[in-house]
Amino acid sequence: MTGTGPSRAVPAGPAGGSPSGSRFSTAMLDDLLNNPLDPGYRLAFQDRQAAEHGPAGGPPPAGRRWWDGPLLWLACLAVGLLLVVAYQQQHQSAPAREAARKDLIDRIERLQQTGDSLDDRAKVLASEVAGLRDAQLPGNSEELKRLELASGALPATGPGVRIELDEPPAPTPAATGRPGTTPQEQVAVLHDRDIRAVVNQLWAAGAEAVAVNGLRLTATSFIRFAGESVLVDFQPISAPYTIEAIGNRNALLVAFADSPIARQLKTMAAVDGITFRFTGKSGLRLQSVTVAQPHYAGLGPATSGQSPSPSASESPR
Amino acid sequence: MIAAIALVIGVVLGIVLRPTVPLWLEPYLPIAVVAALDAVFGGIRARLDGIFVAKVFVVSFVSNVLVAALIVFMGDKLGVGGQLSTAVVVVLGIRIFGNAAAIRRHLFRA
Numbered sequence: 001m002t003g004t005g006p007s008r009a010v011p012a013g014p015a016g017g018s019p020s021g022s023r024f025s026t027a028m029l030d031d032l033l034n035n036p037l038d039p040g041y042r043l044a045f046q047d048r049q050a051a052e053h054g055p056a057g058g059p060p061p062a063g064r065r066w067w068d069g070p071l072l073w074l075a076c077l078a079v080g081l082l083l084v085v086a087y088q089q090q091h092q093s094a095p096a097r098e099a100a101r102k103d104l105i106d107r108i109e110r111l112q113q114t115g116d117s118l119d120d121r122a123k124v125l126a127s128e129v130a131g132l133r134d135a136q137l138p139g140n141s142e143e144l145k146r147l148e149l150a151s152g153a154l155p156a157t158g159p160g161v162r163i164e165l166d167e168p169p170a171p172t173p174a175a176t177g178r179p180g181t182t183p184q185e186q187v188a189v190l191h192d193r194d195i196r197a198v199v200n201q202l203w204a205a206g207a208e209a210v211a212v213n214g215l216r217l218t219a220t221s222f223i224r225f226a227g228e229s230v231l232v233d234f235q236p237i238s239a240p241y242t243i244e245a246i247g248n249r250n251a252l253l254v255a256f257a258d259s260p261i262a263r264q265l266k267t268m269a270a271v272d273g274i275t276f277r278f279t280g281k282s283g284l285r286l287q288s289v290t291v292a293q294p295h296y297a298g299l300g301p302a303t304s305g306q307s308p309s310p311s312a313s314e315s316p317r
Numbered sequence: 318m319i320a321a322i323a324l325v326i327g328v329v330l331g332i333v334l335r336p337t338v339p340l341w342l343e344p345y346l347p348i349a350v351v352a353a354l355d356a357v358f359g360g361i362r363a364r365l366d367g368i369f370v371a372k373v374f375v376v377s378f379v380s381n382v383l384v385a386a387l388i389v390f391m392g393d394k395l396g397v398g399g400q401l402s403t404a405v406v407v408v409l410g411i412r413i414f415g416n417a418a419a420i421r422r423h424l425f426r427a
Contacts, residue, residue: 036411036414036415037419040376041363069371072323076321077324080327082382083331083350088335089338
């Protein structure tokens with residue numbers, strides 16, 4: 001501080017200052033609006049003037065010190081540096097982050113495309129193999145076709161049911177104040193266990209082929225949860241979920257409508273607002289998948305007279 | 318005058334050196350900029366009013382930036398997050414506007 005002149009007690013200059021002391025409620029706002037200048041300037045200036053015009057022989061003029069210039073210089077340097085650094089931070093780190101994100105998305109999409117094309121090629125090769133095999137083994141072909149249909153290696157068509165599940169609609173940001181503040185439990189109600197329960201119920205009701213979001217289920221398929229998404233055979237799927245099953249349409253509908261999971265989903269539709277529909281369909285078509293070949297499991301010696309039972313691949317998982 | 322030159326030199330230094338900001342400092346930058354702008358506008362206005370004192374400018378600049386950073390830090394720790402820094406931006410914004418209006422009156426007599 002630059003000395004303590006007598007003017008220290010003088011209130012802020014004529015331009016500033018609160019208009020009157022009586023209006024306490026708005027005094028602070030008034031001060032803020034009418035007197036935006038730091039009061040320190042006026043005080044320090046008055047101090048300096050008092051010191052300069054003070055009585056001779058008093059303390060030397062305290063207004064200007066030798067460090068004022070360099071200090072001001074440094075502060076301005078700092079202001080300029082701060083502005084530029086903040087600007088660069090905002091406008092360079094954001095694109096970099098965006099670019100990295102885009103690159104990752106590109107790579108994921110490219111790998112997915114590669115995976116899809118490899119899958120297609122595998123299907124073509126499998127059908128070629130099947131054709132060659134049929135040509136070699138004409139006798140057994142009907143039985144093989146039946147087993148392949150049951151295991152998911154052949155596309156299946158036929159009547160069945162379609163069950164549609166969807167998450168509740170996301171609440172509008174206006175309702176919650178800010179986007180992204182809705183609790184996760186309100187927008188992601190459906191879990192892997194709901195879909196698994198539906199699928200198991202369909203198998204139990206006699207479905208012969210089941211697919212979730214177009215992914216055909218086989219004897220070794222799984223439905224589980226990873227992070228926030230449902231995985232079916234390691235492929236992430238997201239809402240809306242469509243579960244299709246081929247079988248006796250009426251039997252499937254009746255058995256499913258009467259099941260605990262259907263009741264539970266109906267309750268969730270009423271309480272949480274999920275979408276839940278199930279309808280009978282006359283012509284469903286389910287894609288085939290590449291069925292994993294058993295590497296370790298072998299045919300054991302037939303204990304009774306019957307041939308190795310194919311029902312394992314048809315039974316509920 | 319030297320202030321303007323120093324400002325330009327600071328900008329050039331920032332462009333040339335491209336200092337990297339440590340990650341923990343990043344959230345404080347925007348509010349520090351607003352605080353610095355408030356100090357700068359206050360300084361310009363005081364200069365035009367003829368009552369500029371370098372020490373007040375430097376102290377107000379440093380303390381503005383520090384207090385702004387402190388408020389952001391406190392907001393983070395208290396869990397109110399952005400709201401507290403919104404208050405800072407509103408108050409400093411009003412002051413910047415007021416000072417800018419005073420500067421305008423000085424420069425254009427309007």
